[in-house]
Amino acid sequence: MSEAATLCIPHLVSALKSGSEAAQDSILTTLCLLKQSWSNMPLDLSKSQAMVAAEAIPVLQMLMKTCPPTFHERIENLLNCLPGCLTVTIKRANNLKHVLGGTHAYCRLTIGNGPARQTKVVSHNTSPEWKEAFTWAFDVPPKGQKLHISCRSRSTFGKTSLGRVTIKIDKVVSEGVYSGVFGLTQGANKDSSSRTLEIEITWSNRMSNESV
Numbered sequence: 333m334s335e336a337a338t339l340c341i342p343h344l345v346s347a348l349k350s351g352s353e354a355a356q357d358s359i360l361t362t363l364c365l366l367k368q369s370w371s372n373m374p375l376d377l378s379k380s381q382a383m384v385a386a387e388a389i390p391v392l393q394m395l396m397k398t399c400p401p402t403f404h405e406r407i408e409n410l411l412n413c414l415p416g417c418l419t420v421t422i423k424r425a426n427n428l429k430h431v432l433g434g435t436h437a438y439c440r441l442t443i444g445n446g447p448a449r450q451t452k453v454v455s456h457n458t459s460p461e462w463k464e465a466f467t468w469a470f471d472v473p474p475k476g477q478k479l480h481i482s483c484r485s486r487s488t489f490g491k492t493s494l495g496r497v498t499i500k501i502d503k504v505v506s507e508g509v510y511s512g513v514f515g516l517t518q519g520a521n522k523d524s525s526s527r528t529l530e531i532e533i534t535w536s537n538r539m540s541n542e543s544v
Contacts, residue, residue, distance in 0.1 A: 334373060337366060338381050345388045348395075356395065360406040363388070367413055379415075379471075386414045389537040393508035411505055412475060416537050418443070418468045418501065422451050423530040424461040425483060425516075428494050436486045437494060439529070441466055443501070444477050453486055473505045473535065483516055483529060493518060495527050504535045 341363075348359045363385065370378035392407050399407070422439050429435065436455045439462065442448045446468065454460035468474075482496040495516025504510040511532035 334377055334381075337369075338377075338384060341366070341381060341384045342387065345385070345391060348388060349391045353400070356399065357403065360403060360410070363410055364406050367410060382413070382415055382471075385410075386416060386537040389414055389416055389535070390508065393506065393535075396506050408506060412473055414473075414537070415469070415471050416473060416505075416535055418470065418474065418504070419465055419534045419536070420467075420479060420481075421465040421532040421534075422462045422481070423532065424459065424463070425494075425530070426459045426528045428458045428460065428483065428485070428527055434487070435460075435494075438484060438486065440482045440484065442480045443468060443474060473502075475502055475505070477501060479533070481529065481531070483527070495529075497529055497531075499531070499533070501533065501535075504533045508536070509534050 344359050344363060348356055348363075351359065366381065366385070370381065373381075389411065392411050395403060396407050396411075420441060422441070425437060425439075428437050434456050435458050436453050437457070437460045438453045439451045440448050441450070449466040451462045451464045454462065479499045479501050480496065481499075483494040485492045485494055495518040497514045497516055499510075499514070501510075509532065511530075513528045513530045516527040516529055
């Protein structure tokens, strides 16, 4: 029975994407019932079904924006239990003026107690551009956790903080993409214009190209 259910999941996901509203309503209920059964299955089987069901993540995110409100609770219930990948793209920064030794900027990223990731160093540039992506894989979404990004400058005098930003990552699980220009805390430059960092965060069922 469980193996048959596993084989049915891709067909349910396909129908969820292209079916009528009534069909989508029924499929969401079926997937939620399937999800409830995972706690009574052998761990390897429940993980296998969750991985297959994760193909529905982009469809669920799309439905969250277009479907009737009566669907929302079931969609969130599914999104909050399916394995996925969080990808953070550090695009560029602006106004990173640093006097001693010039600006040699890089960013350091951490989530929870996991190991830090770091961009390359861009030297002699107060508006560095990285366009580097970092991906974390999770068995379940990291609800309640925060992404911490610190921007620093490296020189012969050591490392100097250029500011930091902290972002709650819950929102991106249901929306799929969360991006913007974020102000770096730790004061402003002498000319009173703030330092900023442009970031894009995505939650999906697939790994992205990763730079470490």
